[in-house]
Amino acid sequence: MVSAEPDPQRFRDLMVGGEPGFEGVMTCVFGIQTHESRTYLILLENPGSTVAELADKMERDRSNVNRSLATLLDKGLAMRERRLLDGGGHVYQYTATDLPEARELMHKTLDEWAAYVHNRIDEFGEETQA
Template sequence: MNKFKLVFKTPCHTWDIENLMSCIFGIKSSDVRVYFDLLINGPSKISDIAKRIDRERSTVQRAVQNLLTAGLVTRKQVNLKEGGYYYIYEAIPFEDVKKIIKENIEEWSKNMITWINNISLEDIKKEMGE
């Protein structure tokens, strides 16, 4: 795999998909790893994810909760015949994630352009106490 395809260098930061998703969705890099595990391996129980990524079940549970809050995974309850239930988690399609990221970047860009257009030299002088 071409590493440069997954990295974007800007003057102040080098982006990879993990830190970009962390920034856009307000999640941890470990949460992003859980998202990609679900995306690659399909719908799974917490215990199966934990085994695959070699993390404690409680750590994976927290990551999945963060992903649910961010809208990156869905949860389905599976009822057992003998009583009880368990949950299966599934990653939303990566194309949906890319669309959300692009929309956020476009909004950020518009806001930054508006902000920078509204800064004057007088504003800078005031800010610097001159």
């Protein structure tokens, strides 16, 4: 599920820091870590990857990749499918949400956050008037 909680400090940094790149905007809007946005980009280039494959490509520990994937799944930026192995058992394969849909999620999340901030602005001073 998409969370409407971009990081305010990251938002300020993004606005002051010059021309933001996709990865910077993604970390700001979704409130995720840089390594999580990097995981998304690697996954976008390598659909159907397993945790082990991603860990090798990213040179990161599998447990860290698992946490990044959990965040991406939670934000709607990745999908997971279970594939049965010929010798028994199964493995999970991950695919990034396609770029047009990810951009739409970014717009939606930012719009929700902006609406929340606008409501908070409108509430300022109401406590003292009551």
